[in-house]
Amino acid sequence: MANILVTGAAGFIGFHLANKLLQEGCEVLGLDSMNDYYDPGLKQSRLELLKEHRNFKFFLCQLEKQEQVDEIFEQHNIAVVVHLAAQAGVRYSITNPRAYVDSNLAGFMNILEACRHYKAEHLIYASSSSVYGANTQMPFSVTHNVDHPVSLYAATKKANELMAHTYSHLYRLPTTGLRFFTVYGPWGRPDMAYFSFTKAIMNNEPIKVFNHGNMKRDFTYIDDIVEGIVKLIGKKAEPNPHWQGDDPDPSTSTAPYRIYNIGNNQPVELGHFISIIEKKLSKTAIKEYLPMQAGDVPATFANVDDLVRDIDFKPSTSIEEGLGKFLDWYVQYYASIPNPVSNPIT
Structure with missing residues (x-):
């Protein structure tokens, strides 16, 4: 695989994906705005590791600026785009909504237009489990209706799915959305x-424990996410010949369009999650119990049947194993930084 553009390459998922593709010998173009939503030093550390690979090129770029995006596509023959750049965070969207419009809507539009005009073969983009919003039927399935988001962040991700479908329908651009x-x-x-x-x-x-601890999340380890993306890069979205307008499947289309959940399929209670961290750190948390925050949901739970069917893959890393690896990294990384930058979000 050559000439893969990864947007958000200095971000969490983008960094891990780019690193995996580079290790497999791909030519990777990385794009990131390096904004200060959280510690830019952490982003820079990720980026420095990617720059150690000869087959990596980095571009400082703001997605909402069309001319910057077009210039990258003009200069490089990009076969596949994995679009992971976005303004993240449910809670931040409540107080800073315009940041989401600029990055997640205008920025995504520029990516779609560039893919269209410069003939990209496949666009894979990040959606989110947050699109399920007020849904309560568990597990969340890509066949469920998702018309009731409860945060602007979720609304922009739902909008991305709709925008992608339009380009798949009008211009036959294969698009794959990942929740x-x-x-x-x-x-x-x-x-x-x-x-x-x-x-x-x-x-x-x-620590702030929202909804008095009555929360469940389908925590998904980063390596599982990356493996799923890599497998889907090689599986270009195709039309569903059985799709019917009188009984529409929201995850497929007569256009080359697909939506998948990527989740661990095993929700974990917040209390158990905290206890694993306490045990591994050999310290007891001081808990401040609070009500549910606006824009949040009490539980998430992914149905991944479509993922298993189409690429024979299902995330499987246990929360104990995954948190253990995170904590090992955390202790080692921050021990190496004399005065780490505090996170401006918390």
Whole structure:
């Protein structure tokens, strides 16, 4: 596989994916804005590791600026685009909504247009489990209706799926959307609960336990996410010959369009999740119990039957194994930084 563009290459998932593709000998073009939503030093550390590979090229780029995106596509014959760049975070979207419109809507539009005009063979893009919103039928299936988002972040991800379908229909651009379920692991995002919990417990600070601990999440280890993406890169989205407009399947189409869940298919209670961190750190958390936050949901649970059927893959890393690897990395990484930058989100 050659000339793969990974947007958000200095981000959590983008870094791990780019690193895997580089190790497999692919020519990878990395794009990132390097914004300060969280510690830019962490992003820079990831980027420095990618730059050690000769088959990696990096571009500092803001997706909402069309001319910057077009210039990259003009100069390089890009076969596959894996679009992972986005303004992330459910809670941040409540107080900073315009950031999501710029990056997740305008930026995605520029990627779609570039893929169209420069003849990309396949666009894979990050959606999110947050699109299930107010749905309560478990496990969440790609065949379920997702018209009731409860955060602007979720709404932009749902909009991305709709925009992608339009381009698949009008221009026959193969697009594959991936609904990620609570991704975690080494080099993760500091605004995620497992990261902030670890930092607080190690510093003897209280952790905020929302919905009084009555939460479940389908935590998915980063290596499983990456393996799923790599397998799907080689499986270009195709039309569903059995699709019917009077009984529509939301995850497929008469266009070359697909949606998949990538989740561990094993929800974990928040209390158990915290206890694993406590056990591995040999420290007890100081818990501050709080009500549910606006834009949040009590549980997530992925149905991954379509993923198993189409690429014979199902995430399988246990929460104990995955958190253990994260904590090992966390201790080693922050021990090597004399004065780490504090996370501006928490």
